[in-house]
Amino acid sequence: MSFSSLVQDLSFRDNGNNRQQLTRGSSTISTADDRRSHISRAMSYASTSATSVSIAGDISSQLHGGYSHPLARSWQAEKQLTKSMLIYPLFISDQDDEETLIPSLPDQHRRGINTLVPFLEPLVRKGLRSVILFGVPMAAGVKDALGTAADDPKGPVMASIRLLRQRFPQLYVVVDVCLCEYTSHGHCGILRDDGSLNNQLSVDRISDVAVAYARAGAHCVAPSDMNDGRIRAIKLKLIEEGIAHRVLLMSYAAKFSGCLYGPFRDAAGSVPSFGDRKCYQLPPGGRGLARRAIERDISEGADIIMVKPANLYLDIISDAKEIGKNMPVAAYQVSGEFAMFHAGAKAGVFDLKTIAFESTEGILRAGATIVVSYFTPQFLDWLES
Ligand SMILES: NCc1[nH]cc(CCC(=O)O)c1CC(=O)O
Numbered sequence: 001m002s003f004s005s006l007v008q009d010l011s012f013r014d015n016g017n018n019r020q021q022l023t024r025g026s027s028t029i030s031t032a033d034d035r036r037s038h039i040s041r042a043m044s045y046a047s048t049s050a051t052s053v054s055i056a057g058d059i060s061s062q063l064h065g066g067y068s069h070p071l072a073r074s075w076q077a078e079k080q081l082t083k084s085m086l087i088y089p090l091f092i093s094d095q096d097d098e099e100t101l102i103p104s105l106p107d108q109h110r111r112g113i114n115t116l117v118p119f120l121e122p123l124v125r126k127g128l129r130s131v132i133l134f135g136v137p138m139a140a141g142v143k144d145a146l147g148t149a150a151d152d153p154k155g156p157v158m159a160s161i162r163l164l165r166q167r168f169p170q171l172y173v174v175v176d177v178c179l180c181e182y183t184s185h186g187h188c189g190i191l192r193d194d195g196s197l198n199n200q201l202s203v204d205r206i207s208d209v210a211v212a213y214a215r216a217g218a219h220c221v222a223p224s225d226m227n228d229g230r231i232r233a234i235k236l237k238l239i240e241e242g243i244a245h246r247v248l249l250m251s252y253a254a255k256f257s258g259c260l261y262g263p264f265r266d267a268a269g270s271v272p273s274f275g276d277r278k279c280y281q282l283p284p285g286g287r288g289l290a291r292r293a294i295e296r297d298i299s300e301g302a303d304i305i306m307v308k309p310a311n312l313y314l315d316i317i318s319d320a321k322e323i324g325k326n327m328p329v330a331a332y333q334v335s336g337e338f339a340m341f342h343a344g345a346k347a348g349v350f351d352l353k354t355i356a357f358e359s360t361e362g363i364l365r366a367g368a369t370i371v372v373s374y375f376t377p378q379f380l381d382w383l384e385s
């Protein structure tokens with residue numbers, strides 16, 4: 001294109017301003033004018049081509065900003081999964097040397113106290129920061145209507161708390177507080193004659209158990225029983241005992257009754273002998289009820305609120321973050337979710353490591369910063385690379 005035809009071309013299409021500059025000679029065209037003429041040329045081209053409108057005319061449509069690089073991908077997340085976010089569940093049986101694979105809970109064992117230290121040593125070395133203990137009485141005749149074995153000073157949980165505190169000073173020890181593993185009927189409290197939960201007796205008993213675990217050295221007690229008023233009762237008793245300043249109270253605030261606890265009940269032998277837990281666990285559709293439970297438990301003195309299960313209840317995690325915006329939110333990726341991911345991986349639906357990360361990142365994105373996860377030992381390896 002010759003200079004004269006370029007001038008002709010520009011003056012033909014451009015506004016008066018540009019034409020004025022051009023009449024003073026090509027050497028006086030300013031940079032700004034130069035840019036303007038380029039834009040106007042692009043726009044006049046765009047007006048004849050529908051596809052270029054979105055490219056040149058609308059920068060906001062450009063989302064593919066070179067984030068295929070793993071580091072650039074990680075920068076898109078508000079929170080990165082770290083080892084310190086993970087709590088690993090341990091099932092402690094009263095058979096001291098036991099190490100039994102739990103059939104419905106892949107790679108997870110029920111273990112006696114004598115197997116704990118050798119099992120945990122390499123994990124702690126790899127960066128395990130926290131465990132949550134569940135007691136599993138296996139011996140015949142241990143269970144009764146009151147769940148007496150729960151805080152037996154010689155019982156496996158009390159002994160394990162003391163052992164872990166002594167052997168692994170850096171390990172943060174959380175203890176689940178409930179009666180269902182210890183009651184003959186398998187429910188999470190003390191029952192009336194008609195089989196319904198006696199809330200007052202249950203709360204009295206649960207808070208005694210929580211205080212016993214705390215006195216034995218638990219850093220954190222986590223009541224999962226769902227009896228009304230248990231958080232207040234435990235907090236008051238911890239204050240009364242003079243140990244409230246050194247014990248965190250983590251409430252399973254929003255705990256739903258669904259079909260995702262099966263492998264856990266296998267592991268813990270806590271299937272109710274009659275009925276179900278629908279009187280004291282939330283209905284899956286009960287978002288409002290969950291919000292009320294979270295508000296209630298915060299007002300009663302919970303230090304951490306938990307949502308359980310996790311991946312099917314991400315909206316509840318996000319509600320918990322909003323309601324409890326000044327406190328940590330935990331989520332429990334439960335046994336049924338873990339087993340489901342294993343089954344999917346085994347069936348070739350997806351890769352286990354990939355789904356472990358994707359599901360856990362979903363939990364963080366929803367608002368949790370603490371994740372109770374059966375994947376914890378694997379994450380300790382996966383987060384190394
Ligand atoms: N109160 C017992 C308890 N504590 C934690 C879980 C579930 C954990 C899991 O499924 O991984 C359960 C089972 C239940 O409520 O029946």
Ligand SMILES: [Zn+2]
Pocket residue numbers: 178179180181187188224225
């Ligand atoms: Zn229970």
Ligand SMILES: [Zn+2]
Pocket residue numbers: 176177178223224225
């Ligand atoms: Zn429990």
